[in-house]
Amino acid sequence: MHAPLSAADPEVAALVQGETERQHDTLRMIASENYVSRAVLAATGSVLTNKYSEGYPGKRYYEGQRFIDPIEELAIARAKAVFGVEHANVQPYSGSPANLAVYMALAKPGDTVMGMALPMGGHLTHGWSVSATGAWFRAVQYTVRKEDGRIDFDEVRDIALRERPRLIFAGGTAIPRTIDFPRFAEIAREAGAVLVADIAHIAGLIAGGAHPSPVGHAEVISTTTHKTLRGPRGAMLMCDERHAKAIDKAVFPGLQGGPHNHTTAGIAVALGEASKPDFKVYAHQIVANAKSLATALLEHGFDLVSGGTDNHLILLDLTGKGIGGKPAARALDRAGIETNYNTVPYDTRKPFDPSGVRLGTAALTTRGLTESQMPQVASWISRAVDAALKDDEPALTTIAGEVRELLSTYPMPGRH
Ligand code: DSN
Numbered sequence: 266m267h268a269p270l271s272a273a274d275p276e277v278a279a280l281v282q283g284e285t286e287r288q289h290d291t292l293r294m295i296a297s298e299n300y301v302s303r304a305v306l307a308a309t310g311s312v313l314t315n316k317y318s319e320g321y322p323g324k325r326y327y328e329g330q331r332f333i334d335p336i337e338e339l340a341i342a343r344a345k346a347v348f349g350v351e352h353a354n355v356q357p358y359s360g361s362p363a364n365l366a367v368y369m370a371l372a373k374p375g376d377t378v379m380g381m382a383l384p385m386g387g388h389l390t391h392g393w394s395v396s397a398t399g400a401w402f403r404a405v406q407y408t409v410r411k412e413d414g415r416i417d418f419d420e421v422r423d424i425a426l427r428e429r430p431r432l433i434f435a436g437g438t439a440i441p442r443t444i445d446f447p448r449f450a451e452i453a454r455e456a457g458a459v460l461v462a463d464i465a466h467i468a469g470l471i472a473g474g475a476h477p478s479p480v481g482h483a484e485v486i487s488t489t490t491h492k493t494l495r496g497p498r499g500a501m502l503m504c505d506e507r508h509a510k511a512i513d514k515a516v517f518p519g520l521q522g523g524p525h526n527h528t529t530a531g532i533a534v535a536l537g538e539a540s541k542p543d544f545k546v547y548a549h550q551i552v553a554n555a556k557s558l559a560t561a562l563l564e565h566g567f568d569l570v571s572g573g574t575d576n577h578l579i580l581l582d583l584t585g586k587g588i589g590g591k592p593a594a595r596a597l598d599r600a601g602i603e604t605n606y607n608t609v610p611y612d613t614r615k616p617f618d619p620s621g622v623r624l625g626t627a628a629l630t631t632r633g634l635t636e637s638q639m640p641q642v643a644s645w646i647s648r649a650v651d652a653a654l655k656d657d658e659p660a661l662t663t664i665a666g667e668v669r670e671l672l673s674t675y676p677m678p679g680r681h
Contacts, residue, residue, distance in 0.1 A: 285677075288300070289672065289677045290665075290669045291601050291602070291603050292601060292603065292642065292645075292668050293628040294604050294624045294625055294626070294628070295604060295605050295623075296438075296492075296577060296578045296624065296625025297466065297625070298491075298625070299492060299495045299627045299628045300631045300677060300678050300679070301491070301495055301496060301497060301535065301679070302495070302534070302535075302679075305495075305496055305497055305531045305534045306531075308497075308527065308530035308531040308534045309528060309531035310527070311527055311530060313333070313526040313527040314525075314527040316330075317523045319517065319518075319523045319524075321513065322335075322338050322341075327523075333526050333529075336526065336530050337526075337529050339533045340355040340532045340533035340536060341354075343533055343537055343540065344503060344532075344536055346540060347472050347540050348471065348472065348486070348503055349480050350480055350486065350503040350504070351505050351506045351509070352505070352506055352512070353501055353502070353503045354366075354502045354503075354512055354516050355501050355524075355529055355532050356516050356521065356529070357501065357502060357521070358499065358500065358528075359500050360463075360465050360487070360488075360489040361389070361390050361396075362516075362520055363501070363502050363516075364388070364391070364398070364434075365390065365398070366502060366515040366516045366519060366521075367432065367485055367487055367502065368398060368402065369520060370511035370512045370519075371431065371432060371459050371485070371508070372432055373431075374401045375401075375402065375403060376403065376430075376431040376432075377402070377403045377404075377428050377429065377430045378392050378398065378402045378403070378404050378430050378432045378433075378434070379404070379405045379406070379424060379428065379458070380404065380407075381407055381408070381409075381416070381435075381436075381437045382406035384612055385407075385408045385409045385437075385610045386437045387434070388434075388436070388437050388438050388463060388465075391404075391434040391437065391463065392406060405428045405430060407424055408610065409571075409610045414441075414570040414571035414580075414610055415442060415571055416444075418452070421433075421449070422452045422455070426455065426456055429457060429458070431458060432458060432461050433449065433452070433453045433456070433459070433461065434461050435449040435463070435483065436462055436463030436464055436465065437463065437466070438465075439570075439578065439580050439607055439608075440466070440578070441569070441575065441576060442571050442574070443476060443477065443576065444462075444467070444476075444477075446477060446478075446483060447482050449462075449482065450482035450483065460479075460482065460483040460485075461483060461484070461485045461487060462479035462485070462486045462487070463487045464486055464487070465487070465488050465492055465500075466493065466577070467576055468488040468489070468490070468492065468493060469492065469493025469544075469548055469551070469577075469627065470493050470548050470551065470552065470576055472539040472548065473539070473544050473545045473549065474545055474548065475545075475549045475551065475552045475576075476552075476576060480503075484504060484505055484508060485502065485503070485512065486504065487501075487502055487503075488501055490531075490535060492627060493548070493577055494535060494539060495535055495539070495627070495631065496532050496535025496536070496539075497528050497535065498528065499528040499531070501532070502516065547631070550630050551576075551626050551627050551630045552574075552575070552576060552577065552626075553635070553636055554626040554630050554634065554635065554636060555576065555577050555578065555625075555626040556573070556574060557639035557640075558579060558624070558626060558642055558643055559574045560573075561640045561643030561644070562579065562643045565646070565647040566585075566586075567581050567586070567646075567647070568581070568582040568583075568584070568585050570582055577625050577626050578623065578624070579625075580607060580622075580623050581593075581621055581622045581623075582621050583620055583621060583622060584613075584620045586650055586654070587654065588653055589614060589619070589620065590608075590614075590620055590621045591619070593606070593622050593649075594606040594622050596649050596653030596661055597646065597649050597650075597653075599658070599662070599665065600648075600649035600652070600662075600668065601665035601666075601667075601668035602642075602645060604622050604623060604624055605622070605623050606618075606621065606623075607619060607623040608620070608621060624646075629642070631678070632675040632676075632677065633676075634675065638671070641671070645668060648660065648664055652664070
């Protein structure tokens with residue numbers, strides 16, 4: 266019980282060490298990932314994992330909460346301060362349970378709900394058919410324009426006024442452009458719907474002032490805590506005071522049991538970090554890096570959905586390169602560049618073998634990379650795609666070596 270992991274379970278320890286080195290040596294460009302700080306790691310890997318705390322601060326169903334309550338209260342207070350919201354619930358286990366709690370709080374099974382279609386950049390839980398939210402609710406979905414990959418607000422308004430959804434979700438997983446929350450709010454008001462801003466991808470950008478906030482426009486805001494916000498794997502729901510009770514009841518006891526207190530502590534630490542001036546610098550650097558990378562990729566002849574980016578995310582459409590997203594992502598991985606294959610709007614290929622690759626700059630910005638390295642990153646991506654087309658495995662190995670060499674001078678939090 267007292268031995269360190271390396272002595273107690275060398276098999277697991279070796280795998281954790283392997284993953285640590287992989288993360289250190291790889292250009293991590295999955296748009297939903299990041300590196301947390303040593304402090305967030307310490308809070309997350311603490312004895313708080315031992316504690317059960319069903320309920321909320323001051324109203325628990327278990328004893329022994331004198332340190333847990335202040336931790337959750339701190340996380341709530343920091344969320345309210347960072348995002349400027351009236352109410353925050355820091356207990357959802359992750360993004361999908363958080364969104365499910367919004368449905369439970371504000372809609373009834375069978376109600377009409379509206380979100381961006383998954384292949385257009387939306388999220389499963391915004392009513393996509395294979396999700397419980399698509400099966401248990403009557404979901405209607407909006408798209409993006411074929412010509413420019415942008416949300417077509419005329420279409421959003423038409424659907425909303427025709428279908429009168431109970432909820433409208435704004436946000437998603439592959440949206441490279443600024444989300445116009447005021448425009449969504451106007452449509453939601455006209456249609457009598459509740460606007461839910463799912464800011465999972467852009468929460469850190471909002472906290473750092475690098476993306477407009479949905480506060481004052483969306484009645485409910487849902488976010489994960491581990492993407493650009495750079496906290497542990499978890500989620501939060503934020504809302505106006507008038508929805509607070511319903512949201513809290515939906516999270517617990519509606520959908521969940523005991524909150525993961527170690528995660529709550531990690532969220533509190535991450536929010537503390539996000540409230541510091543250097544987080545603003547970080548958030549703006551993420552966007553600067555993405556824009557610089559997009560420019561360089563365009564110079565290499567890549568097609569980018571919507572022609573570029575306003576945030577941390579770039580969606581490559583590889584159709585013109587003559588390679589699918591999956592073989593490209595696999596080749597990039599062998600070249601030390603970690604991405605995910607992704608559908609592009611109006612994809613003619615299947616979701617498990619789509620035309621796109623999604624890239625993000627949150628993690629490499631945490632490592633310390635800036636605009637000056639982005640042409641090099643674009644060049645590696647281009648060389649790796651060319652190598653994949655020619656089945657040139659040695660070229661991929663060479664790129665992986667170059668990536669490793671660059672990253673060796675950028676420390677990774679939590680490695681030593
Ligand atoms: N984790 C989300 C993402 O990768 O964007 C999907 O749920």
